[in-house]
Amino acid sequence: MYRVLFVCHGNICRSPMAEFIMKDIVKKHKVEHLFHIESAACHTDAIGCRPHRGTRAKLQEVGISTEGKTARLITRVDYERFDYIIAMDYYNLRDLERTFLGDKEHKVKMLLEYAGLDRDVADPWYTGDFDATYDDCVLGCNALYKFLMSK
Numbered sequence: 001m002y003r004v005l006f007v008c009h010g011n012i013c014r015s016p017m018a019e020f021i022m023k024d025i026v027k028k029h030k031v032e033h034l035f036h037i038e039s040a041a042c043h044t045d046a047i048g049c050r051p052h053r054g055t056r057a058k059l060q061e062v063g064i065s066t067e068g069k070t071a072r073l074i075t076r077v078d079y080e081r082f083d084y085i086i087a088m089d090y091y092n093l094r095d096l097e098r099t100f101l102g103d104k105e106h107k108v109k110m111l112l113e114y115a116g117l118d119r120d121v122a123d124p125w126y127t128g129d130f131d132a133t134y135d136d137c138v139l140g141c142n143a144l145y146k147f148l149m150s151k
Contacts, residue, residue, distance in 0.1 A: 002148050003036045005078055006111070007096060008088040011041030011071035013130075014121050015088055016051040017059065018111060018137045024064050025145050038082075040074040042095035047071050058130040074099055079107065086111045086144070089120035111140035114147050 004022065008015035019039035026035045041047065050056070051066045059066055078085070079100045085108045087093045096108050111121055121140065122132040 001034055001036060002084065003082045004038075004084045004086065004144070005074075005082040006037075006039040006086045006088070007042060007074055007092050008039075008121075009041065009043050009092065009125075010046040010049075011039055011073075012046045012049055012052045013055050013124050014133055014137065015039035015041070016066055016069050016071075017055050017130075017133060018086065018088070018121070018141055019069070020059055020064050020066050021134075021137045022141045022145070025141055029145070029149075031149075039069075040072050040078065042074060042092055042099070044073055047073055052124070054124055054128065054130040055133075058134050062134075076100060079105075083107060084109070084144075084148075086140075089123065111144070112136060114143035115139045116143075 006015040006018040016039050019037055022037050026032050049071050051069055056066050076099060085096060087096060087108060087110050097103060112119055121136040122129060124130045124133045
């Protein structure tokens with residue numbers, strides 16, 4: 001089983017978008033039984049909140065529900081629980097290094113690394129552009145899926 005955790009600052013925009021896009025990808029490929037997928041926050045700003053209305057609207061537009069999701073905080077235990085811990089930006093990488101006291105098993109990577117890109121996932125919190133975030137998440141999640149299925 002592939003245990004994947006997507007992480008961003010507050011777990012209301014980018015990481016839940018990636019979580020539900022990835023869940024949709026594995027569902028469409030009929031391999032849900034091979035995956036456990038979640039998302040979490042590096043900071044406590046929005047713990048317990050539903051995904052941002054922009055995230056919900058964009059995903060609803062493409063037929064993906066975020067029903068039941070509320071933001072949760074990453075913990076040190078998550079390092080043991082997950083095989084792949086996927087950061088949305090470089091600040092998240094720094095926060096994860098602090099939380100996990102390093103990354104000795106090399107589980108932490110940037111989402112767009114899987115697509116061969118060295119940049120952050122677009123952050124709609126500052127731009128309001130949920131389309132750009134969606135495009136980045138689709139690109140990264142499809143590349144991650146192909147990577148995992150090629151193993």
